[in-house]
Amino acid sequence: MRWEDYNEAFLCDGTSPFIRINQTSLDDWYRFIAFLRKTQAHVHYTRDGKTQPIPVDIRTLTLSREHSHLLTFQLGGLKLYCPFLTPKKISFEVDPEHIDNEMKARVLFRFMSTISRELDKPVSLLRPEVPEQVIFQYERGEGLRFIRPGL
Numbered sequence: 001m002r003w004e005d006y007n008e009a010f011l012c013d014g015t016s017p018f019i020r021i022n023q024t025s026l027d028d029w030y031r032f033i034a035f036l037r038k039t040q041a042h043v044h045y046t047r048d049g050k051t052q053p054i055p056v057d058i059r060t061l062t063l064s065r066e067h068s069h070l071l072t073f074q075l076g077g078l079k080l081y082c083p084f085l086t087p088k089k090i091s092f093e094v095d096p097e098h099i100d101n102e103m104k105a106r107v108l109f110r111f112m113s114t115i116s117r118e119l120d121k122p123v124s125l126l127r128p129e130v131p132e133q134v135i136f137q138y139e140r141g142e143g144l145r146f147i148r149p150g151l
Helices: 003-010 026-038 102-119
Strands: 018-022 042-047 050-052 069-075 078-083 089-094 123-126 134-139 143-146
Touching: 003 102, 003 134, 003 143, 018 102, 026 089, 026 102, 078 102, 102 123, 102 134, 102 143
Parallel strands: none
Antiparallel strands: 018 089, 018 123, 042 050, 042 069, 069 078, 078 089, 123 134, 134 143
């Protein structure tokens, strides 16, 4: 794939595309956090807007409704935001201003493929204005697919 073929997918009217992994469990959350700890990503966790260490027990993050939890991390010049909403899916908002060239898009695709292999689950990049419209899909054994909007 060439940047010219898909760069319009990242031109979202100021809203953030997001990555989603469906049908996850608490075990998947544990594996995801363990993966992040192994990387060189700059990880920042907040509870109710206050910086704290990432809790050892992930259940307190995904099951707690009385607090807001946010994991922010930077990876290869990209900034991603991961709210802890439910154990049943993992999602990340991607700062759209950061994906302005092919190299940054490839960092995002590499992240998607690595997470897919770590969790053994498909990983999708979706349009924010049409939440169920997948624009990129990575599946283990099949690789990355660009799904042209409107097709």
